[in-house]
Amino acid sequence: MAIHVVRPDDGEQSGGGPIRCRIIEDGSHTGHRLGLIEAVVPPGPAGPPQHIHREHDEVFIVTRGTLRFGSGDDSVDVAAGGCVTVPSGTPHTFSNPFDEPATFICTLTPDLYVDYFRDLGKLPTDGNGQLNPPDIGRTMAKYATEVTR
Numbered sequence: 438m439a440i441h442v443v444r445p446d447d448g449e450q451s452g453g454g455p456i457r458c459r460i461i462e463d464g465s466h467t468g469h470r471l472g473l474i475e476a477v478v479p480p481g482p483a484g485p486p487q488h489i490h491r492e493h494d495e496v497f498i499v500t501r502g503t504l505r506f507g508s509g510d511d512s513v514d515v516a517a518g519g520c521v522t523v524p525s526g527t528p529h530t531f532s533n534p535f536d537e538p539a540t541f542i543c544t545l546t547p548d549l550y551v552d553y554f555r556d557l558g559k560l561p562t563d564g565n566g567q568l569n570p571p572d573i574g575r576t577m578a579k580y581a582t583e584v585t586r
Contacts, residue, residue, distance in 0.1 A: 453559070
């Protein structure tokens with residue numbers, strides 16, 4: 438078959454800390470032009486530090502629950518069905534300060550950042566299952582990404 442199919446229970450499980458990721462497309466079927474992940478964000482303070490990607494764009498499509506997206510000093514709550522586009526060079530982060538888990542699909546164009554999620558899964562967590570922010574920042578830096586806050 439000329440198309441590649443990933444069924445709902447397929448894909449590579451990845452990510453670290455409380456946010457779990459499923460790599461749906463790692464770029465191997467798109468000439469590395471596009472990566473695609475699904476992430477489940479539990480309620481609570483967990484979220485990446487605000488950061489800037491220098492070599493890829495992201496598009497987040499919230500598929501369940503509500504997420505809070507931040508850019509600089511601004512934030513917006515985005516419910517299921519909403520879409521957030523983050524061009525390269527734009528500071529951003531997300532969190533789930535609500536009572537229910539939230540899920541999003543994220544495109545990575547090109548696929549550079551897929552390995553970041555794999556690397557997060559190798560980082561140690563503290564007693565509460567949280568990643569150490571300096572470890573996250575060092576991992577981001579490997580993928581042309583810098584922490585801004």
